[in-house]
Amino acid sequence: MIDPELLRKEPERIREAARLKGFDPETVDLAVTLDRRRRELLAVVERLRAERNALSKRIGSLPPEERHAALTRATVLKERLAQLEPELRDVQNRLQHLLLCLPNPPAPSSPVGSSDEDNVEIRRWGQPPSFPFPPRDHLELGRLLGIIETERAVKLAGSRAYFLKNEGALLEWAVLRFAVDLLLRRGYTLLAPPVLVLDEAMTATGYFPLGREEVYRLERDELNLVGTAEVPLVAYHMDETLEENELPRRYCALSPCFRREVGSAGRDVHGLYRVHQFFKVEQVIICEADPDASRRYHEELLKNAEDILQALELPYRVVQACTGDMGQGQVLKHDVETWMPSRGRYGETHSCSSFHDFQARRARIRYRDRNGRVRYAYTLNNTAVASPRILIPLLEIHQREDGSVRIPEALRPYMGGLEALVPRVT
Structure with missing residues (x-):
């Protein structure tokens, strides 16, 4: 499996590896898109989880007049995470499969050819x-x-x-x-x-x-x-x-x-x-x-x-x-x-x-x-x-x-x- 950092920083190198080894370059493009989406979703999910965890620790000590708003916000966070977490898992699974299918770049000394x-x-x-x-x-x-x-x-x-x-x-x-x-x-x-x-x-x-x-x-x-x-x-x-x-x-x-x-x-x-x-x-x-x-x-x-x-x-x-x-x-x-x-x-x-x-x-x-x-x-x-x-x-x-x-x-x-x-x- 290639280094995901290499895919992020040098996608053209992986596309060229796909071309040289006879793999579909569109797989590389899809992997780049999924990796970007995974990072976006992960950032949002981690922020929402952190807010939910902090809120759950505070909610018992809040005065009654603030507790209702906190419970409402906790419900919103739960519902939002229920939407985003399955999407994140799906994106992660699809990305993992693609990473297992991407070619490793050949050494520069390798002769270029098709067979x-x-x-x-x-x-x-x-x-x-x-x-x-x-x-x-x-x-x-x-x-x-x-x-x-x-x-x-x-x-x-x-x-x-x-x-x-x-x-x-x-x-x-x-x-x-x-x-x-x-x-x-x-x-x-x-x-x-x-x-x-x-x-x-x-x-x-x-x-x-x-x-x-x-x-x-x-x-x-x-x-x-x-x-x-x-x-x-x-x-x-x-x-x-x-x-x-x-x-x-x-x-x-x-x-x-x-x-x-x-x-x-x-x-x-x-x-x-x-x-x-x-x-x-x-x-x-x-x-x-x-x-x-x-x-x-x-x-x-x-x-x-x-x-x-x-x-x-x-x-x-x-x-x-x-x-x-x-x-x-x-x-x-x-x-x-x-x-x-x-x-x-x-x-x-x-x-x-x-x-x-x-x-x-x-x-x-x-x-x-x-x-x-x-x-x-x-x-x-x-x-x-x-x-x-x-x-x-x-x-x-x-x-x-x-x-x-x-x-x-x-x-x-x-x-x-x-x-x-x-x-x-x-």
């Missing part, structure tokens, strides 16, 4: 392989190796379902555990979080109210399946005030994730690229309200992801997201895209985001600085690794002509020393 086609490449690592044989895609390899099965999964779970079998399941856990161990060595606190959360946690992290269509919801229980462990990791400190010397807080989690992927029908649905259920190791940092510090932690989160991909020997590139490809709350966003031979291009595997105080305001996460001032914290997050999407480049890039797949050295300790996956089907 991911306008993202700007920052750097590359590694070279996409050139195979001396016709390469197989990950589903062909999966069937040949006996590690991926989709037909039976679709029968029992519907579209975009899959089974990982045998060494395929072990490979997934190897990748996830390798990422967790790297983050633990770097001082991150590991949490095993709940993945069924209340609406308040979804709102606190910016996934509600605008992202409801993407969420699997259990209406009977009023709970939601998270699409990322970012939700419980950020909401972990909801309604808390930390001390500045306790910051930054670095957290990571390995969790199942669930996404409806509304609007993606017919797009990126081949194989394991875009599925409804997956595992992800997420990393989150909560830090002091300092843009320079936030940028340093942003680079730290990016480096963690890049170091994982380099250890997996997977070519990738880092792109800076343009304004139109950023979410509502993001101030700065970089995607890491890994080369996927079957797609003939880089595919997104990581998304690194800085929010400044956008999430902390919604979650009411504060800290007390060195001067005793209570401030909203800044939050950041990035994928460490997500599976099964990471299995696409892992299988396709390390494949051999005979259908076997070399296991990168970094993963072999997690695979019992296994050096390669070999075909089970001839």
Whole structure:
């Protein structure tokens, strides 16, 4: 949620943010109008309440000749407040909803654009392989190796379902555990979080109210399946005030994730690229309200992801997201895209985001600085690794002509020393 003071003092900045991120600028205008009306009503209501309270204290000690006039005035105040207080509550509720829907201004360094086609490449690592044989895609390899099965999964779970079998399941856990161990060595606190959360946690992290269509919801229980462990990791400190010397807080989690992927029908649905259920190791940092510090932690989160991909020997590139490809709350966003031979291009595997105080305001996460001032914290997050999407480049890039797949050295300790996956089907 943006700072209401920013809306009052710099409404043009919020209008420009709406334009750059593809939001309706009229929402900003309505929020400005409602905020002005709220302040007008609040001033009148507070003045009338103060007069009523003062009058109620005096009325018993007034002489009889003054008491009738005082009682009459008290009735007038009561009736007037009965009219204005419901209007004030309505305006406050409408304004609060709008504030939850307004976009956070992007960093000035963010490239202007309307879609991911306008993202700007920052750097590359590694070279996409050139195979001396016709390469197989990950589903062909999966069937040949006996590690991926989709037909039976679709029968029992519907579209975009899959089974990982045998060494395929072990490979997934190897990748996830390798990422967790790297983050633990770097001082991150590991949490095993709940993945069924209340609406308040979804709102606190910016996934509600605008992202409801993407969420699997259990209406009977009023709970939601998270699409990322970012939700419980950020909401972990909801309604808390930390001390500045306790910051930054670095957290990571390995969790199942669930996404409806509304609007993606017919797009990126081949194989394991875009599925409804997956595992992800997420990393989150909560830090002091300092843009320079936030940028340093942003680079730290990016480096963690890049170091994982380099250890997996997977070519990738880092792109800076343009304004139109950023979410509502993001101030700065970089995607890491890994080369996927079957797609003939880089595919997104990581998304690194800085929010400044956008999430902390919604979650009411504060800290007390060195001067005793209570401030909203800044939050950041990035994928460490997500599976099964990471299995696409892992299988396709390390494949051999005979259908076997070399296991990168970094993963072999997690695979019992296994050096390669070999075909089970001839």
